[in-house]
Amino acid sequence: MARRVVAMRHAAGIGAAILVAALVLAALLAVMSRAEPGAGFLRSDWAAVRFTVWQAVLSSMISTLLAIPVARALARRRFAGRTLLVTLLGAPFILPVIVAVLGLLTVFGRSGWMNQLLGLVGLPEVSIYGLHGVVLAHVFFNLPLATRLILQGWQSIPAERYRLAAQLRLGPRAIFLTLEWPLLRQVVPGVAALIFVICLTSFAVALTLGGGPRATTLELAIYQAFLFDFDLSRAALLSLVQLVLAGGAALVALWIIPSISLGGGQDRTLQRWDARGGVQRARDGAVITLAALFLLLPLAAVVLRGVAGLAKVPVAVWHAAGLSVFVAVISVLTLCLLALPMAGWIASRQRGGVEAIGLLGLSASPLMIGTGWFILINPVMNPSDLALPVTALVNALMALPFALRILVPRLRDTLADFGRLSVSLGLQGWPLWRWVILPRLRAQLGFAAGLTGALSVGDLGVIALFADQERATLPLQMYRLMGAYRMEAAAGAALILLALALGIFWLCDRGGRWHAES
Amino acid sequence: MKYLTLAAGLLGASAAIAETPVLTVYTYDSFVSDWGPGPQIEKAFEENCACDLKFVGMGDGAALLARLKLEGARSDADVVLGLDTGLIAAAKDTGLFTETSVSADYALPITWDDAVFAPYDWGYFAFVHNTDMTPPTNFKALGESDVKIVIQDPRSSTPGLGLMMWVKDAYGDEAEAIWQGLADNVVTVTKGWSEAYGLFLEGEADMVLSYTTSPAYHIIAEEDESKAAAVFDEGHYMQVEVAGRLANSDQPELAEAFLNFMVSDVAQSILPTTNWMYPAVMPSGGLPKGFEALVQPENARLIPAAEVPAIRDAALQEWLGALSQ
Numbered sequence: 001m002a003r004r005v006v007a008m009r010h011a012a013g014i015g016a017a018i019l020v021a022a023l024v025l026a027a028l029l030a031v032m033s034r035a036e037p038g039a040g041f042l043r044s045d046w047a048a049v050r051f052t053v054w055q056a057v058l059s060s061m062i063s064t065l066l067a068i069p070v071a072r073a074l075a076r077r078r079f080a081g082r083t084l085l086v087t088l089l090g091a092p093f094i095l096p097v098i099v100a101v102l103g104l105l106t107v108f109g110r111s112g113w114m115n116q117l118l119g120l121v122g123l124p125e126v127s128i129y130g131l132h133g134v135v136l137a138h139v140f141f142n143l144p145l146a147t148r149l150i151l152q153g154w155q156s157i158p159a160e161r162y163r164l165a166a167q168l169r170l171g172p173r174a175i176f177l178t179l180e181w182p183l184l185r186q187v188v189p190g191v192a193a194l195i196f197v198i199c200l201t202s203f204a205v206a207l208t209l210g211g212g213p214r215a216t217t218l219e220l221a222i223y224q225a226f227l228f229d230f231d232l233s234r235a236a237l238l239s240l241v242q243l244v245l246a247g248g249a250a251l252v253a254l255w256i257i258p259s260i261s262l263g264g265g266q267d268r269t270l271q272r273w274d275a276r277g278g279v280q281r282a283r284d285g286a287v288i289t290l291a292a293l294f295l296l297l298p299l300a301a302v303v304l305r306g307v308a309g310l311a312k313v314p315v316a317v318w319h320a321a322g323l324s325v326f327v328a329v330i331s332v333l334t335l336c337l338l339a340l341p342m343a344g345w346i347a348s349r350q351r352g353g354v355e356a357i358g359l360l361g362l363s364a365s366p367l368m369i370g371t372g373w374f375i376l377i378n379p380v381m382n383p384s385d386l387a388l389p390v391t392a393l394v395n396a397l398m399a400l401p402f403a404l405r406i407l408v409p410r411l412r413d414t415l416a417d418f419g420r421l422s423v424s425l426g427l428q429g430w431p432l433w434r435w436v437i438l439p440r441l442r443a444q445l446g447f448a449a450g451l452t453g454a455l456s457v458g459d460l461g462v463i464a465l466f467a468d469q470e471r472a473t474l475p476l477q478m479y480r481l482m483g484a485y486r487m488e489a490a491a492g493a494a495l496i497l498l499a500l501a502l503g504i505f506w507l508c509d510r511g512g513r514w515h516a517e518s
Numbered sequence: 519m520k521y522l523t524l525a526a527g528l529l530g531a532s533a534a535i536a537e538t539p540v541l542t543v544y545t546y547d548s549f550v551s552d553w554g555p556g557p558q559i560e561k562a563f564e565e566n567c568a569c570d571l572k573f574v575g576m577g578d579g580a581a582l583l584a585r586l587k588l589e590g591a592r593s594d595a596d597v598v599l600g601l602d603t604g605l606i607a608a609a610k611d612t613g614l615f616t617e618t619s620v621s622a623d624y625a626l627p628i629t630w631d632d633a634v635f636a637p638y639d640w641g642y643f644a645f646v647h648n649t650d651m652t653p654p655t656n657f658k659a660l661g662e663s664d665v666k667i668v669i670q671d672p673r674s675s676t677p678g679l680g681l682m683m684w685v686k687d688a689y690g691d692e693a694e695a696i697w698q699g700l701a702d703n704v705v706t707v708t709k710g711w712s713e714a715y716g717l718f719l720e721g722e723a724d725m726v727l728s729y730t731t732s733p734a735y736h737i738i739a740e741e742d743e744s745k746a747a748a749v750f751d752e753g754h755y756m757q758v759e760v761a762g763r764l765a766n767s768d769q770p771e772l773a774e775a776f777l778n779f780m781v782s783d784v785a786q787s788i789l790p791t792t793n794w795m796y797p798a799v800m801p802s803g804g805l806p807k808g809f810e811a812l813v814q815p816e817n818a819r820l821i822p823a824a825e826v827p828a829i830r831d832a833a834l835q836e837w838l839g840a841l842s843q
Contacts, residue, residue: 044838102716110666110705111721129706208717212707213671213842220709224673227577227584230608316552374588382594384574472575476547482712483548485735485794487719 013345016338017357020397024360027372028239034375035233038225044213045221045238052217053245055131055206056199059138064192066139067146068184070291073284074147075154085292086148087506092295093145094451094501095302096458096475099494101208103298104128104137106305113297133209138202142195144295149194149405152444153187154180156410172280187409193250194405197362200246218242222365232371239368246363250401251356299498306495309488317493320477321500323388324457327473328504330392331399331456332449338396339403339448344437346404347411348419358404361397369394387471395459399452406448407441414440446512450505457501474500539569541772544593546582546600548793550575555792562784569772578710579605579676579759587612591766596773599638599761599780604679604830606635606760606823616765618774622781625800626758627818635760638780639795642754642815643680644747645725646718646732653725653748657685661699668705668714668723672834675710676757679830681727684755686833687819693833697840704841730754730812735794738808746813753817759795 074086092100107113108128115125128136157179165175203219210216218238225235339358346355361369373390377383383390418436422428427436438445458475472480474497481490550556550573560571574594576585579601586593591614601609609615620636630637645660645667647653654660660667670678686693705723708714718726730747737743761780763773779785787801790809797805821829 047842098713101713102720105717105720105722109720109722127705208706208708208713210706212701212704213838216842220671220674223709228580228673230584230587314552371588378589378592477551479712480547480551481553482716484551484553485715485732485739486553487716490716 010345010348012341013343016341017345020338020342020400021357021360023393023397024243024364024369026376027364027369028236028243030372030375031232031236031239031368035236038229038231038233040234041237041241042234044216045218045241048216048218048221049241049245051206051215052200052202052219055134055138055215055217056196056202058131058135059142059199060192060195062135063139063142063146063195064188066291067143067150067191068188069287070143070147071150071154072180073287074151076280077284077288085288086151087502087509088299089144089291089295090148090450090505090509091144091299091498091502092140093142094454094458094505095141095299096478096494096497096501097205097208098475098478099302099458099497100141100298101137101205102305102491102494103302104140104209106301107297108136113301129209129211131210131215133211134202134206134215137205137209138195138199140295140298141205142198143291145198145402146191146195147291148447149191150184150187152406152447153183153409156413157183190405193252194359194401197246197250197359197401200249201242201363201365218245219365219367223367226367226371235368235371239365242365243360243363247356247359250359250363302491302494302498305491306498307492309490309492310495311492312486312489313492313496314481314489316472317474317477317481317489317496320472320474321496323471324474324497324500325504327388327392327395327459328453328456328500330389331395332453332508334393334396335399335403335452336445336449339400339407340433340445342400343404343407343411344433347408347415355401355404355408359401361394361399362401364397366394366398369397384471391459391473392456395456396452398459399448399455402451403448406444406451410441410444411437443512446508446510449512450508453504453508454501457504458497539769539772540572541567541569541596541769541776542572542574542594543597543599543776544574544576544582544586544595545598546578547575549573549600553792555788558788558792559780559785562788563776563779567772567775569769571776580674583609583612586614590614593764593766595764596767596769597761597763597776599759601635601760601762602676602680603756603758603760603820603823604676604683604826606632607827609762610634614764614766615762618763618777620774620777620781622799624781624798625796626798627756628758628820630758632760632823635762636777636781637758637760637798638785639789639793639798640756640758641729641731641795642747642756642818643677643684643727644730644732644750644754644813644815646715646728646745646747647725649744649746651724653746655749656751657688657696658699660703661696663703665703665725666705666723667700667703668717668726669707670711670714670727671707671709672830672837675708677711677714677727677729678707680755680757682833682837683821683826683829684752684819686829686836687755687821688752694836694840697837701841707841729757729795730815731790731794731796731809734790734806734808734812737811738791738806743811749813749815753819754815755819758798758820759793 105112110125118125161179165179201219202217203223206215206217218241222235222238225231225238342358374383377386414437422432422436474493478490478493478497481493548554556573560573563571576582582598582600583605586598615634617633618636624630624637626637626640645653654663654665669681672678672682685696689696708717714726715728717723725748733745733747736745761777763777767773781799783802786797786799787803789795789797791806
């Protein structure tokens with residue numbers, strides 16, 4: 001393949017990448033600097049590594065495989081409420097873990113809806129706890145992400161190709177092989193790798209639904225080393241193992257992704273002439289209905305219980321909600337400053353290996369980053385004063401790999417299509433972004449910003465380490481309500497959290513796709 | 519440079535004279551929340567101290583200690599409130615705490631003679647259940663029954679640690695066998711108390727590890743009498759919550775005054791219906807109405823603080839071994 005004409009300046013992108021790497025590594029070094037010889041790597045830590053990898057493999061494979069038919073059905077169908085459905089399907093991924101777990105339990109729990117239904121028809125009850133519970137919850141969280149990412153990829157196939165295929169009278173199978181399969185080969189490994197990394201660092205899900213010490217993940221071992229044993233050397237060691245494992249997995253996956261360019265198109269509405277038959281229609285309908293039921297019933301459960309508790313929510317919760325929104329806004333702005341230059345840099349390179357730097361923020365333990373920065377900030381000033389900015393920054397780092405996954409393919413195509421023209425017109429720097437890239441990247445940027453904002457609203461990692469009661473965000477306030485037996489008020493807070501996360505996501509996502517076909 | 523330092527020193531000195539002194543107290547999250555004891559304690563203490571009492575809430579007792587170790591001697595904290603007997607030895611090991619002269623006529627089931635930490639409330643760990651069931655009366659019966667329980671991880675929560683010590687104290691070398699018996703009763707193990715209690719209220723388990731005083735919340739605040747704590751004939755392990763002052767505090771007199779205040783009648787009568795634990799000193803008005811309905815274990819168990827670290831490590835290996843199969 002010939003070298004692509006590059007109109008992109010790299011300095012800002014390289015700078016952002018170095019900054020990201022420095023922020024993560026500085027935290028690791030800070031923790032190591034304070035470490036005294038500790039217990040070292042325990043035998044139980046190896047068991048944790050094994051369990052962590054195994055559940056992540058299962059979760060990412062199942063999520064990705066299930067997402068393919070769902071994304072295909074959504075890509076081929078236009079129906080009333082589709083936009084709303086696509087937005088709602090994104091909801092589980094951005095839900096704070098504790099909210100999602102409560103929703104899942106109402107549906108799949110011991111006395112949940114499903115077991116009541118099974119009881120009615122005389123079938124034995126199913127248990128949500130154990131490895132399958134962990135995987136179920138991870139699929140619930142990640143199926144929407146996989147679907148959205150694959151859907152975005154699907155819709156990047158130019159409409160002209162389908163028109164041509166229709167003129168050639170290609171059937172659904174032939175279209176799948178010529179148009180869709182190459183695309184899947186490009187998109188799916190990256191999606192699976194991303195979900196694998198997300199599940200590697202899973203902590204609260206595995207702990208609540210895992211059923212016991214069998215389900216100890218690395219992140220829990222890190223948590224325990226920091227907060228209970230205060231064994232910083234073991235914590236640093238475990239954090240390093242997690243970084244190498246998750247970062248390494250991501251790197252390997254990124255290198256095997258073939259670099260395919262889809263050629264030019266005219267950004268038209270996606271029409272599918274091949275899928276108008278009744279069987280196709282019915283099958284797509286069934287797939288969409290099943291996915292919607294699986295993803296939306298637990299959300300409905302959160303809403304039903306939340307409405308009942310809303311009246312009991314104390315004022316402090318609303319104050320905390322305000323702070324959460326503030327953190328989310330800072331997070332989104334930080335993300336844009338980091339992700340756009342990095343995406344530009346990565347997209348104008350042949351291979352995507354550099355994207356792994358973006359994955360650092362996700363593969364690193366938030367507790368490790370938080371503790372490291374705490375150690376660095378503490379001699380200079382009171383870490384509590386920086387609680388909100390630090391939380392926003394860590395959240396932006398966590399969301400960075402998602403943003404890159406979303407931005408880079410589209411940006412790569414844009415550069416391939418318009419790179420030569422831009423160079424010949426002398427477009428560079430800001431004008432290039434302003435006139436060529438940003439208009440074509442709007443939908444993807446809105447989606448990425450929405451994800452970041454929503455994830456940030458629900459974050460309960462760093463804030464818990466830094467914050468005092470005046471800077472408590474909404475998830476923290478929800479835990480405090482539970483800690484004071486106020487379960488109904490906590491359910492109300494969970495509903496507010498759900499509404500905020502969805503609202504922020506919807507605003508950004510909608511903003512990005514305003515007057516544009518996604 | 520010298521002048522700058524001098525100026526800064528003078529400014530600092532005059533600021534210290536002009537401002538009311540600030541007493542910083544580190545505690546766990548639920549203590550400082552609007553519905554916890556924090557706001558009432560703060561108001562009552564500030565009425566007489568001519569100072570500004572500032573609570574800083576962070577996680578639970580274990581997180582509190584980790585934060586303190588992280589900050590070391592630079593910590594702003596004057597007092598730490600919310601450690602328990604399981605953490606006292608580790609807290610003393612940091613060398614950050616200093617002795618207190620607080621003493622009171624404690625209403626604890628044990629004699630208290632710690633020179634560094636003063637207890638402010640306490641409770642018995644117990645399995646809480648719905649009153650529509652007949653709970654087992656000891657760990658062996660529980661292990662043989664098909665009653666489902668939710669417990670907390672001893673590696674991340676103080677109640678989880680308390681349960682592990684409870685079984686160890688009651689059964690010694692037999693503890694591992696007890697845990698093997700319990701393994702199929704354990705629905706799941708959560709990170710902290712909140713998640714476990716939430717799961718129980720969701721109907722995910724028949725019983726949850728909590729406190730004998732937990733039903734008091736339901737009785738008093740919700741007028742709901744459907745929750746009770748099961749009495750085990752092995753006796754019940756205690757959690758004594760303590761406060762201590764830091765050696766590096768710049769407000770040693772205020773810190774000492776605060777520790778004395780925590781065992782005073784005013785503070786002790788606030789705690790039962792905000793922290794939902796027993797007061798360390800019986801308030802003049804007695805226990806609030808509703809507490810008389812709580813079960814009273816006959817036998818209080820507590821492993822002396824100094825012996826906890828050694829026992830904890832061995833017990834943790836047994837616990838892990840029994841529950842990971």
